[in-house]
Amino acid sequence: MNLPSSGAVARILVVLYSSLLLACTSLPRINPDMLQSPAPQVQLDDARGPLPEARSNAILKRLKASGMETNIFDLHLAIEEALVGSPLTAGNRVDLLQDGPDTYAAMFEAIAGARDHINMETYILEGDEVGQRFANALIAKQRAGVQVNLIYDSVGTLGTPPAFFARLREAGIRLVEFNPVNPMTVRAGWDVNQRDHRKLLIVDGRIAILGGVNISGVYSSSSAGSGHQGRPRGDMPWRDTDLRIEGPVVADLQKLFITTWDRQKGGPLVARHYFPPLERKGNAVVRAIGSSPEEPYSQIYATLISALHSAQSEIWLTSAYFVPDPQLMDALKDAVSRGVDVRLVIPSSTDSWLVFHAGRAYYAELLDAGVRLYERRDALLHVKAGVIDGVWSTVGSTNLDWRSFLHNQEVNVVVLGADFGQRMRKAFLDDVQGSEELTLESWQRRPILARMSERIGRIWGYWL
Incomplete structure (x- = not known):
């Protein structure tokens, strides 16, 4: 986030005041029962357009066979496609x-x-x-x-x-x-x-x-x-x-x-070849997902909740700003209850005091549910990424907080496959190596000043 310097405080106050005047909007409810419905066909595109059904099925079968035992490649991909509207695209590097x-x-x-x-x-x-x-x-x-x-x-x-x-x-x-x-x-x-x-x-x-x-x-x-x-x-x-x-x-x-x-009324773009013929550059299967507050719901949020519901073995998330909404909290805790290894790498320090303490207000509940939390040390964490079951990965600009899901324009991509998933898992484990794991016992001994800061931050969570 890297907020502006003190010289811009007056204008920041204008922004904060105006945000309080806005009516509260809500996040979409992603019903886990959706994942029990018959799966529609998953469509893959490549550089020349939609792939034949047999080719799409062959690519998905190969991806599934190369990864962990997972539900991600079953119903989830079709649900994700229905939620966000953009196709899976093969042939990327x-x-x-x-x-x-x-x-x-x-x-x-x-x-x-x-x-x-x-x-x-x-x-x-x-x-x-x-x-x-x-x-x-x-x-x-x-x-x-x-x-x-x-x-x-x-x-x-x-x-x-x-x-x-x-x-x-x-x-x-x-x-x-x-x-x-x-x-x-x-x-x-x-x-x-x-x-x-x-x-x-x-x-x-x-x-x-x-x-x-x-x-x-x-x-x-x-x-x-x-x-x-x-x-x-x-x-x-x-x-x-x-x-x-x-x-x-x-x-x-x-x-x-x-x-x-x-x-944003930028006017006509100068004529250029904005959509050149694109060639196959690699083997990665990717979906681009953009979210805007002008749309009915955050497509990135809907995709994430759907993926969490589908996780079978691992949910490893890294987030610089973590202020979860109730549905995200439920999805993480429910995953632990069905035997999924749920881990989060979060900051030990930050450039935003309110966001930092708003997120920490949820740690006790997560730790009590069995979610493992790691505070990254010796670096200011600004990552927004995740890997699920070693085969579903996402990287982008989206934090796990209300602001990203409700008030911001964001862009993420989802990358499928065990090869890229292993690179993401290694990056996550490297961050774990540079982190200190929190325990419920140690967290319950935190000082009263920290608890008061968390209460203050939590009040502002929706607008941060």
Whole structure:
């Protein structure tokens, strides 16, 4: 989240006040009985469109055979497809990027190789050294004839000098400020509680990079290795996860970007080849899922709850901001009761005091139910990822909190298969190695001040 600096406090108060004036919306109820109904056919697409039924079934059979004994490949995939509307797409290559340095290296490489257009969407874009590096790279491409289109969130960039964006605009880069805080500058209606939390880079309609990494100097160091013990929080490396994707699913991510551009009244996009013919790049089966508060429900939330209900052996989740709603709590506890190994890696420190303590208010209930909790040490955790039964993985911008599910635009992908699942399991276990496991006995001995902070945070959970 990496909230803006104190210089923007007045405008943040406007945002907070306006959020309290809004009527409360609710999360969809995903009924586990759905998973007992006859399963509709699961459809897979590839670079040329829908695959024949026999080919789709063969791919799903191969994926199922390569993983753990699991229910994920039975009813769940059809339920997920009905919930989110986007198809599973075969023929993709997915690379796992851990922490800012790896993600930035992949982003700069993709930008340098751009020949037609660059579409970029981000929550935070700071005017620091890292932000200037990105600005320089994007301006250079724009001047070389590559059209650059940029969507940035108004709240996420409150601390960024206006001159930073003026420089981009003067170079010919097309800009959209998502839901401006200033009501005099809005194009699509004033609703400052709805934020664009996505982090998405699409180059030439062929390469996409997405996950949790914003554009900020806090990501300049890696969490790998040791030597951070005892550092103050501000000096800790940030731990995050992104994906680099090539293949047919990039077209679905491109549609999400263009939909946001249109909804925000960005005007006609400069004509470019936004949807080039896409070739098979690998063997990964991927589904792109975008959520927006303008839609009836969060498709990412519905997908997650459906997957939790279907889990048979493991649910391993990592979340930087964890403020669960009742249905999510029930799904985690119910999974433990049927013998599923449920583990969460959560932060030991944070950049958001209220969110941190709001989440900790639920730890006793989870620990009592048998959920295993690990607090990541020596790094500021910003990951939003999960792996279920070793075969269903998700990475994106979505936290396990009310704000992500109700108030934010988010983007995640679901990747199927044991090969990628093993990479996700290893990353999770590496985080466990850098964590301290909480026990119910030790948690019940926490000081009274911590309990009071949790009560305060829990009151605000819906709006955080």
